[in-house]
Amino acid sequence: MFQPAHVVVVACNGVGTPRLLLNSATARCPDGLANSSGLVGRNLMFHPWAVVSGYVDEKLDGHRGSPLCMWSQEFYESDPSRGFVRGYEHQFGRGAQVISEGIQNMALGRIPWGEGHHDAFRHWSGRRFSVEVCCEDLPEAHNRVTLDPVLKDGHGIAAPRISYRISENSRRILAHGVARGQEIMVAAGASDMHVTCPVPVAGWHLLGTCRMGADPARSVVNEWGRSHDVKNLFVVDGSVFVTSGGVNPTTTIQAIALYIADQMKQRLATLFE
Amino acid sequence: MAHAFLDDDGIADLRCLAGMIIPASAKHALPAADDAAIFADLLGSLAHDRAAVLAGLAHVRAAAAGRLDGLDATARGALARRLEQGGNADVAVLSRLVMLCYYRDDRVVRSLGLEPRAPFPKGHAVEAGDWSLLDPVRARAPMWRDPRR
Numbered sequence: 001m002f003q004p005a006h007v008v009v010v011a012c013n014g015v016g017t018p019r020l021l022l023n024s025a026t027a028r029c030p031d032g033l034a035n036s037s038g039l040v041g042r043n044l045m046f047h048p049w050a051v052v053s054g055y056v057d058e059k060l061d062g063h064r065g066s067p068l069c070m071w072s073q074e075f076y077e078s079d080p081s082r083g084f085v086r087g088y089e090h091q092f093g094r095g096a097q098v099i100s101e102g103i104q105n106m107a108l109g110r111i112p113w114g115e116g117h118h119d120a121f122r123h124w125s126g127r128r129f130s131v132e133v134c135c136e137d138l139p140e141a142h143n144r145v146t147l148d149p150v151l152k153d154g155h156g157i158a159a160p161r162i163s164y165r166i167s168e169n170s171r172r173i174l175a176h177g178v179a180r181g182q183e184i185m186v187a188a189g190a191s192d193m194h195v196t197c198p199v200p201v202a203g204w205h206l207l208g209t210c211r212m213g214a215d216p217a218r219s220v221v222n223e224w225g226r227s228h229d230v231k232n233l234f235v236v237d238g239s240v241f242v243t244s245g246g247v248n249p250t251t252t253i254q255a256i257a258l259y260i261a262d263q264m265k266q267r268l269a270t271l272f273e
Numbered sequence: 274m275a276h277a278f279l280d281d282d283g284i285a286d287l288r289c290l291a292g293m294i295i296p297a298s299a300k301h302a303l304p305a306a307d308d309a310a311i312f313a314d315l316l317g318s319l320a321h322d323r324a325a326v327l328a329g330l331a332h333v334r335a336a337a338a339g340r341l342d343g344l345d346a347t348a349r350g351a352l353a354r355r356l357e358q359g360g361n362a363d364v365a366v367l368s369r370l371v372m373l374c375y376y377r378d379d380r381v382v383r384s385l386g387l388e389p390r391a392p393f394p395k396g397h398a399v400e401a402g403d404w405s406l407l408d409p410v411r412a413r414a415p416m417w418r419d420p421r422r
Contacts, residue, residue: 061399063387063392073417076416098376098387099373099376099377102372103372103373112357114293117296122385
């Protein structure tokens with residue numbers, strides 16, 4: 001299917017966008033569309049995540065209101081004395097609604113099957129709070145999205161292949177955040193502390209694979225979201241991030257999309273120059 | 274009882290397993306998870322996890338060396354311990370689904386001292402925290418980069 005358009009705006013995020021561009025290779029662009037820099041798909045970043053949880057005597061009433069009740073960016077900025085660059089955000093949770101708490105407490109081995117289930121459920125529910133670490137991942141060219149040589153979707157289009165290794169810097173960030181989280185737990189009088197680091201099921205925000213920048217040799221889109229190579233192609237998703245930031249990225253992605261849309265409107269007369 | 278992808282044996286095994294995971298409680302005046310209404314909810318909540326449900330039940334049946342309803346209470350208890358501690362991911366999905374349906378039953382929710390309703394649109398009144406606890410933080414120098422400075 002061919003769909004002609006004056007302007008193409010891609011918003012498939014950190015895996016879908018490079019997959020689309022790499023699958024759009026032609027004789028003129030054998031390495032993929034908008035990929036003269038070779039950076040489409042490279043610098044994949046996530047948010048390596050850690051959780052420290054513990055239990056306090058007080059009922060936390062976590063099923064009412066937002067589960068994430070407070071953030072701290074005390075350790076967000078770079079401080080050379082900490083042994084890593086950039087930093088992280090602490091996110092504080094005071095438990096979630098009843099079912100989620102029960103399932104998590106069961107997964108932690110605190111609520112048994114069978115006899116004892118009901119008493120244990122009542123004992124452990126509503127008292128768990130957590131300190132979570134959202135690490136600012138940094139770009140590394142070897143972390144990347146490529147096209148899988150074998151796996152294809154139902155339309156015969158190559159699936160993405162993801163290669164990613166948590167960096168030493170990100171591991172140090174996580175370790176620092178976990179240590180501070182444990183200190184907070186102790187200060188709060190928490191017991192039965194539990195650490196998950198890295199968390200296998202959180203933080204996989206898809207970022208960085210079509211990075212933004214002024215230099216066409218070091219970036220895929222320019223500072224207002226237009227491809228350096230293809231003058232009517234814009235990217236408005238998490239793939240344009242140059243670092244991951246230490247926060248959940250959706251609002252930043254929305255802000256970038258609004259910014260690029262506004263730039264397109266302001267530059268309409270010279271959009272393709 | 275007809276189901277989209279479970280046969281009668283599968284339904285019977287799942288019901289037995291649900292009762293093993295969460296039994297009735299005389300102390301708390303609570304039904305077990307194999308209660309008719311809760312189990313009906315469970316049967317209607319499996320579609321999203323179809324593959325895991327089928328694999329989990331196959332695992333349970335293999336561990337039981339047959340149908341669960343053929344086991345006596347002692348054997349069921351021993352089986353429950355093995356399954357609970359076995360770490361099988363598909364069994365964990367079954368356990369999660371049982372928890373999900375059990376703890377949204379109105380009788381169970383009330384027994385926990387909660388209103389059986391969604392938080393929205395009525396919401397909940399939450400007691401205000403003590404914001405003065407943040408005064409020492411407010412008194413600190415900024416820890417962030419301020420482009421205006």
